[in-house]
Amino acid sequence: xxxxxxxxxxxxxxxxxxxxxxxxxxxxxxxxxxxxxxxxxxxxxxxxxxxxxxxxxxxxxxxxxxxxxxxxxxxxxxxxxxxxxxxxxxxxxxxxxxxxxxxxxxxxxxxxxxxxxxxxxxxxxxxxxxxxxxxxxxxxxxxxxxxxxxxxxxxxxxxxxxxxxxxxxxxxxxxxxxxxxxxxxxxxxxxxxxxxxxxxxxxxxxxxxxxxxxxxxxxxxxxxxxxxxxxxxxxxxxxxxxxxxxxxxxxxxxxxxxxxxxxxxxxxxxxxxxxxxxxxxxxxxxxxxxxxxxxxxxxxxxxxxxxxxxxxxxxxxxxxxxxxxxxxxxxxxxxxxxxxxxxxxxxxxxxxxxxxxxxxxxxxxxxxx
Numbered sequence: 001x002x003x004x005x006x007x008x009x010x011x012x013x014x015x016x017x018x019x020x021x022x023x024x025x026x027x028x029x030x031x032x033x034x035x036x037x038x039x040x041x042x043x044x045x046x047x048x049x050x051x052x053x054x055x056x057x058x059x060x061x062x063x064x065x066x067x068x069x070x071x072x073x074x075x076x077x078x079x080x081x082x083x084x085x086x087x088x089x090x091x092x093x094x095x096x097x098x099x100x101x102x103x104x105x106x107x108x109x110x111x112x113x114x115x116x117x118x119x120x121x122x123x124x125x126x127x128x129x130x131x132x133x134x135x136x137x138x139x140x141x142x143x144x145x146x147x148x149x150x151x152x153x154x155x156x157x158x159x160x161x162x163x164x165x166x167x168x169x170x171x172x173x174x175x176x177x178x179x180x181x182x183x184x185x186x187x188x189x190x191x192x193x194x195x196x197x198x199x200x201x202x203x204x205x206x207x208x209x210x211x212x213x214x215x216x217x218x219x220x221x222x223x224x225x226x227x228x229x230x231x232x233x234x235x236x237x238x239x240x241x242x243x244x245x246x247x248x249x250x251x252x253x254x255x256x257x258x259x260x261x262x263x264x265x266x267x268x269x270x271x272x273x274x275x276x277x278x279x280x281x282x283x284x285x286x287x288x289x290x291x292x293x294x295x296x297x298x299x300x301x302x303x304x305x306x307x308x309x310x311x312x313x314x315x316x317x318x319x320x321x322x323x324x325x326x327x328x329x330x331x332x333x334x335x336x337x338x339x340x341x342x343x344x345x346x347x348x349x350x351x352x353x354x355x356x357x358x359x360x361x362x363x364x365x366x367x368x369x
Contacts, residue, residue, distance in 0.1 A: 039368045046331045047322075047368045054328075060360035061324050064304045066353040069346065070243055070296040074339035075272070077231035077247075077293045079285045082275070085223035087196035091212040095121040095191065098208065105206045106219075114198045118219055119206055121191040137183045144176035199223045202287055220287070227281035229256060231293040232269035237261065245274050245295045248308075248342030249284050256293070294339050303338070303346035310359045311337070311345065312366050321351070322358040322365050330358065330365055 037050045049059070098120040099105050105119055106112060151169040154161050203220035212218065229247065245256040256274035274293065285291065306321065314320045319337060322330045335350030351357070358365065 041368050046329050047365055048329055050328055057361045057364045059358055061356040062359045063354060063356050064306060066302060066304055068300050068302050071299040071301045072294050072296050072339050075231040075233055075293045075295055077229050077291050079287055079289045080228045080230045081287055082223055082226040082228045085197060085226045087221045088217060089118060089193050089219035091121050091214055091216050091218060093121060093123050093191055094213050095123045097206055097210045097212060098122055105208060106201055108201050108204045110201045112195045112201060114195055116195045117192045118195055119193045121193060133183055137180060140176055140180045144173060147173045147176055193218055195221060197221055222282050224282045225277055225279055227276040229274045229291060229293060231272045233272055234269050241297050243296045243298045245293050246341040247291050247293050253341045253343040294342050303348055304351050305340055305344045306347050306357055307344055307359045310357050310362055312362045322362050324356040
């Protein structure tokens with residue numbers, strides 16, 4: 001009987017409809033959440049950005065297209081002095097610096113002309129050396145006085161004295177006068193530090209009263225309209241392979257003309273020299289500044305040029321860009337790039353022609369959570 005009553009209860013329970021627990025109803029479709037006007041990151045990695053948020057963030061997009069462009073390699077380099085239009089001012093003697101005019105010593109950034117006296121170097125001499133020179137000068141003065149008296153007596157007896165003796169006395173007086181001038185000049189003469197070229201003072205190590213040594217660098221001058229860059233290539237490049245070069249300065253691409261390449265390795269690298277003679281090019285980058293030079297070769301490659309500011313980093317530290325896939329939806333795309341001109345890069349994988357890439361405000365999209 002117990003088994004019969006148990007079977008009856010089970011049959012009765014099967015007659016009632018089954019009810020699913022809350023949260024386990026798989027038959028009904030889940031309602032889509034209302035995203036509203038708040039920027040949100042979706043589970044698939046895309047970011048929802050309403051139009052109002054896009055305007056506040058200042059987002060700009062650009063449609064990219066595939067192009068055949070020169071192959072580019074990026075080389076480390078630095079800004080160097082133009083050997084034809086730049087110069088250095090060094091001291092030749094030990095001494096003390098003095099100003100060359102009423103305005104004092106010129107400072108860095110001052111425009112100077114070729115031949116302009118920048119400063120004076122007053123020679124320094126020890127007390128014993130100066131005493132010896134004063135003693136020699138006094139001896140020469142006494143000798144010249146005697147020579148002048150002898151010359152005067154010979155001129156009074158010109159009728160009876162041979163002419164050659166008078167000429168010898170005159171020569172002796174002139175010789176003593178020259179020696180006196182040389183010794184006196186050594187005591188009081190100053191060396192002029194003259195600008196070798198016209199340009200702008202890039203470096204000034206001068207202070208009034210400063211004691212300098214021979215060959216010490218005092219001033220360095222550059223031409224404001226001349227920029228020289230030396231890049232180091234770690235692969236063999238023939239001069240006929242290089243088409244042109246660029247570098248980025250203040251957010252702009254600066255074109256460089258290829259001058260030539262050294263045929264001698266320096267620390268296992270080959271120096272390449274580039275120049276630019278646009279107005280103000282020499283003032284855009286200071287001497288010695290390390291730069292990255294994008295050297296364009298004559299070989300052509302296909303790629304998608306994208307502004308450098310469009311690149312950002314994912315959570316996995318991969319290079320990525322944001323692509324606009326819908327009016328209010330942006331998707332991340334991991335890309336592979338190569339250098340191009342310092343302002344743009346060449347995307348080789350990860351994008352397709354016609355994609356709308358975010359070129360302004362990409363970092364702000366990455367911050368949306």
